[in-house]
Amino acid sequence: MNLLKRFAVPAACAMTVLVMTACSSTKDERRIPTPLANFKPALNVERAWKTSVGSGGRYLFAPVAVGDAIYAAGKSGSVEKIDGKSGQQIWRAKLDTDLTAGVGSDGKFTAVGGTRGGVYALDADGKLLWKSNVPGEIITPPLVGNGYVVVRTIDGQISAFNAETGELKWVYRNRAVPLNLRVTAGMTFAGDAAVLAGFPGGGLAAINLKTGDEYWQAPVSYPKGVTEVERINDVTGAPILVGAQACAVTFQGQIGCFDANSGRPVWEKPFSSASGVTQDGTLVAASDDWSVVSAFNATDGKQLWRNEKLKSRDLGVPLLLGPSIVVGDFEGYVHFLSRDDGTFVARVKTDGSPITAAPVMAGDTLVVQTHDGELYGFRPH
Template sequence: MKFPRSFSPSLRVALLATAVVAMSGCSTIGGWFSSKDSSKKAAKPTELAAITPTMNVAELWNAKVGGGEGHLGLRQGPVVDSGRVYAAAVKGGVYALDLQTGKAVWHHETKVQVSGGPGVGEGLVVVGGLEGEVIALDAATGAEKWTAKVGNEVIAAPTVGQGRVFVRSVDGRVTAFDSATGERRWFWNHDLPTLTARGNDGVTLGPGVLFVGNDDGTVTMLAVNDGHPLWDLPIAQPEGRNELERMADVDGTPVLEGGTLFATSMKKTTMAIDAPNGRPMWSAEHGGPGRPAVGSDRVVVTEADGGVFALDKSSGGALWQQAGLLRRDVTAPAVVGDVAVVGDLDGYVHWLRLSDGAFAARTRAGGDAILAAPVVSDGIVLVQNIDGRLTAFRAQ
């Protein structure tokens, strides 16, 4: 059971609580919905405090690439390859734009409600649809190369490489297609828990292997050629008195750097893993539903409540916390230079110093919520909001 991340935090809790009540047979949960509940005031998003910028951030361009994500809880963001930005939206199709100028290179119109992607590689741009459609386009021209179908909606960006297109659907299945023909090569299933958060991210490609974050709190390594599982490792234990407390989803794409894989769980756990053999290197008690961002000496994660943490890359020890964005539905982070960048529910983009987590700058990318993690390429930070507004920034 999944609920849109675009719902407010309090509404998501209410819906999840209702689900737990229905499953457990309980008639009420005392205090949660009382008008006298003092937690209502605490549930409001933290008001942004004034800051003194220590860096200049310029908006380079913005472009409209569609819309329709408002109530679907999609973390739809762009991808960059060879100086082009590829972006898509539920209503709007797929766009290719010049990274430096934002000028449209091509636009592929489609009746498919594009909900996952784009993913790019091997001359292809691949997107998924709300009804399980998979569309592969020529990256140079936008012409359709092939189409395929999976059994459930696709809200994660497909991953392209090593002669395959890997599509993750919301039912926990990963399907591998031949990148040249679209022929299905294999699929792999992973059972879902009774209750999960809405959202999953793409899979991570390594040399001959694939890493998948699962809704039960585990990460699995699969063989690229046939989907055979090579190891399975719990990042967080799904412990608790009910299904809500046991939610441990690894919703963010794991990050592979050299031989180390970094994965984070909404159970407030982040782990560094020796990727070839699945051996844990360290585990930290901070983590969240989005992908981690890896810098030169630290890993940055966003927790579900909006707290942003930096962890020591070699040990997992907490280096700093930024608590000024609590309950603002903060995105997963990205790292550019010596800052980490996150977006929030009001379209603000926050630039945090990697050294200490202090606010270095604040910009805005329209007034709508940003759900997808910012994307960094060639020193440019790209942010896409749920209204399909794509904005490019550069720090001066």
């Protein structure tokens, strides 16, 4: 999926999510994907299993891992729990609606988002527990845990429900912006006290999980430019929390890490990404608008290396995994880069459709979900 297809564009060009350059007849030669170069693998990646949950359509679906189990969903209403070791289906639910986001789970409760703001919660056996609605489109997977199902709409409004009963507990509204990216903007629990979330406009906030009140909000970056498109400055992906440090990145802004208790910046660097960030406490990594992958020291933000050999390949959200950084691209390749210097150490092929969501780990199995709804389990060694 081309980065520029992820924009919500002005009505003068179109009313839906289209390529920004559709308003122009000139093709940007810089966006031609870089051909993949051969290399000698230094890491063996074995495909353990493959299964399907259904295509994502025009939506972006991401799997979630809870222990050794994988929870995944597709546009047609299928929600599945899968054994991460074998790839075998544990249960499957078929909801009577199209889905627009999924899936969130803590193993006890599982939630997905449907059309017209529908929120659906399933129990531990995959049975529908309750249904509710929020006033807006849901394209970000719900956050489930600590007795809550937390849902956000595309305009940044966050609603928290009692996971067992579906009772609405609170609503958090962030300031609206004229134009924002049509990308998933995940949320992260900070223990059992807060939800960390980034917003259109560049803000990162810690929200009291019990009341919905704001502990703090800090700017990851500020909007710049003259036109509304130039001023798009959204936090993309989910904030990544390790210890007391939360890291985030914005489109047309900055990448940085913050003290999760106060919102105080630890370090910030100019950067722009429409996918998201990953960190493990010592390293922070992200791919920029051109799919150039960069790694930073998690303590002080010093740039350690850049890999430009995947330029314009529309990389998804990366995952730091031991000695590697794992990221999918628009042709369904999964790339493994050395965390030490960014060189390629392995590459595997899936079904040829884009991989936008971050890979996840279920036990010792690396799981990726493609846009066409295929789930692959890999074991690196």
